[in-house]
Amino acid sequence: MTDIAHIRKSYERAELNESASAADPMQQFDQWLNxxxxxxxxxxxxxxxxxxxxxxxxxxxxxxxxxxxxxxxxWFTNYSSRKGQQLAGNPFAALQFHWVELERVVRIEGRVEKVSDTESDDYFNSRPLDSRIGAWASPQSQVIEGRGTLVANAARYGAQFLLQPPRPPHWGGYRLMPELFEFWQGRKSRLHDRLRYRQDAQGSWLRERLAP
Structure with missing residues (x-):
């Protein structure tokens, strides 16, 4: 087997400190995503x-x-998928973004709810036609006999709906409402920067530095 124990990288691109970070974590997320x-x-x-x-x-x-x-x-997905079923039973989730080239990670945790039908309709109707047909054609997370099943389903729904497939009732959006953010910036000697934002009882954001 390949020896991977000695693969290492020195993180030296940037830093993350309290004075240069936003007081609101969503603003900090917006900055890093952009x-x-x-x-x-x-x-x-x-x-x-x-x-x-x-x-x-x-x-x-x-x-x-x-x-x-x-x-x-x-984000948008199939409500009947494995993740949809899990969220129906436990409406809490975690998200992680990993921007390798920037040596950055963002973690977000919180409660999840479905977005409104209007939001789901608007996004669905903005998708390319083949993606809209695909939402009907794929019984996401279910066992199928082979790829031919998907191709046949796509052809059937394409013929049925032509250029105007409606949004499937089992497809739509979720919104994670953040209760915790963590921003990680890789630093030299494994002394990474970690800033955590969490909400207090009044809903205000508290910013804390975590040891790496």
Whole structure:
């Protein structure tokens, strides 16, 4: 097997300190996300979504952020998928962005709720036609006989809906309403910068430095 124990990297690109960080974590997130986009890192909008099943087993997958504001972080998916079923039973989740080239990680934790039908309709109707058909064609997370099943489903729904497929009732958006943020900036000698924001009883954000 490949020896990976000695793979190491020295993190020396930037720093993160209290005086230069925003008091509001969503503003700090907005700054870092826009810097990731401007730096043209691969898929800056990709995030790991962690959920927990009813038997307390965690699972993760990559999803794409599709919106964010003071209310929270939004993505869209199949409500009947594994993650959808887990969120129905336990509406708490964690998100993680890893911008490798910038040596940065953002972690966000909070409660999850479905977005409004209007938000889901608006985003669904903005998608390319093949993606809208794909939302009907894929019984996400279910066992299928082979890729031919997806191709046949896509052809069937394409013929049924032509250019105007409606949003499937099992498809829409989720919003994670943040209760905790952590911003991680890689530093030399493994003395990384970690700033955590958490809400107090009044809903105000407290900023704290964590040991790496």
């Amino acid at each position: 810097e990731a986009i401007a730096s043209e890192v691969p898929e800056p909008n990709a995030m790991t979504l962690a959920t927990v099943s009813s038997d307390l087993r965690p699972s993760t997958r990559i999803v794409l952020i599709k919106g964010y504001d003071e209310r929270g972080i939004v």
